[in-house]
Amino acid sequence: MDKLIYLDNGATSFPKPEEVYAFMDSFHRSNGVSPGRSGCDLSIETGTVIEEARLALTGYFNGTDPDRLVFALNSTDGLNLVISGLLSPGDHVITTNVEHNAVLRPLHHQALYNGVEVDHVPFDGSGFVNPEDFIPLFKENTRLVVVNHASNVIGTVQPIREIGRICREHGVTFLVDASQTAGKIPVDMVENNIDVVAFTGHKSLLGPTGIGGFYVREGVDIRHTRAGGTGVKSAQLHHLEEYPYRMEYGTPNIVGIAGLLAGFRWIKCRGMEDIHAHEMALTRLFVQGLQDIEGVTLYCQDDLANHISVVSFNVDGFEASNVGTIIDGEYNIVCRTGLQCAPFVHKQLGTDTIHGTVRMGFGPFNTKEHIRVAVDAVREIAGTYGK
Ligand SMILES: Cc1ncc(COP(=O)(O)O)c(C=O)c1O
Known part of the structure; x- marks a missing residue:
């Protein structure tokens, strides 16, 4: 693997x-x-x-x-x-x-x-x-x-x-x-x-x-x-x-x-600003990648100006936890699914009724290649449904 x-x-x-x-x-x-x-x-x-x-x-x-x-x-x-x-x-x-x-x-x-x-x-x-x-x-x-x-x-x-x-x-x-x-x-x-x-x-x-x-x-x-x-x-x-x-x-x-x-x-x-800029560049890349995939819903990611490198999304037809399991089992990517200890966020987003979201968070050691693999994984999972 x-x-x-x-x-x-x-x-x-x-x-x-x-x-x-x-x-x-x-x-x-x-x-x-x-x-x-x-x-x-x-x-x-x-x-x-x-x-x-x-x-x-x-x-x-x-x-x-x-x-x-x-x-x-x-x-x-x-x-x-x-x-x-x-x-x-x-x-x-x-x-x-x-x-x-x-x-x-x-x-x-x-x-x-x-x-x-x-x-x-x-x-x-x-x-x-x-x-x-x-x-x-x-x-x-x-x-x-x-x-x-x-x-x-x-x-x-x-x-x-x-x-x-x-x-x-x-x-x-x-x-x-x-x-x-x-x-x-x-x-x-x-x-x-x-x-x-x-x-x-x-x-x-x-x-x-x-x-x-x-x-x-x-x-x-x-x-x-x-x-x-x-x-x-x-x-x-x-x-x-x-x-x-x-x-x-x-x-x-x-x-x-x-x-x-x-x-x-x-x-x-390393410089806190430089680290943050790196993480936000990866976040932009990831969000842009997901925006192009049919059946993916991103939450509150339209303007990344006042953001940190944390992104939540769902894939139509999948429970968040199932996406997490496939991403982990098939692609060896670690992410978090569910309510992420913030139940009121999900209540307001309406994602509490579908057991939360898939969340990814990017750090100083992540690379563009990691993002490419993650976006491809979500694309393949979204494409699988309904076939
Ligand atoms: C916004 C926020 N507050 C508090 C916590 C709790 O952090 P810790 O588990 O280190 O106490 C977390 C951890 O996920 C968090 O994201």
């Missing part, structure tokens, strides 16, 4: 740059000890890598204090900590239909157990929310606005600058889920009036799984809903109030943080 073609970079980037594997390995072998728990050189060196990662990501998000860059397991973990630490019973939240379950489920949990009210702003036919649609939804008890920066289903990048401005005018905390965009395009907290931004390490930041987190702007305080560990001020029973310990619990994922740092360094070295 032909060599595997990995087109599921929307789920996680694969492979990682060689430098990520190499640094994780060497770091684990030479510095795999707890940071900050003792004054020994090894422990101090480990701490230095963690601080370098905090500093790098703080700079990327245009934050000012690396201590407010908090590491967590991934963005789902970070979003849970932020959402549960910000909301109180009776609060109101505005979010969108573009959200991933990493946002929808913590909000649903708050609605169920804490009486939090949640409103969802729909997207237009091209996949973008209109900032003006948020304005009439603000109420006296609105505490939080949560917006997905880029959709993991349709790839649209939301107008966070305008939404951030509106939130600031209303004095409401603005939380951005940058899981798909962090490492791909700029995510500037100052320009966009973002109060908290959540990221995951294993997608566009090209790090391993099991590492992510969030940055909290100065002036925004989040209650800690967990407690314990850290190895700092051990005589004190009350969990630490100061960042980052306030929101970090137990021994950190030092190898994950090292991998994340190596991924970030690789992106800096």
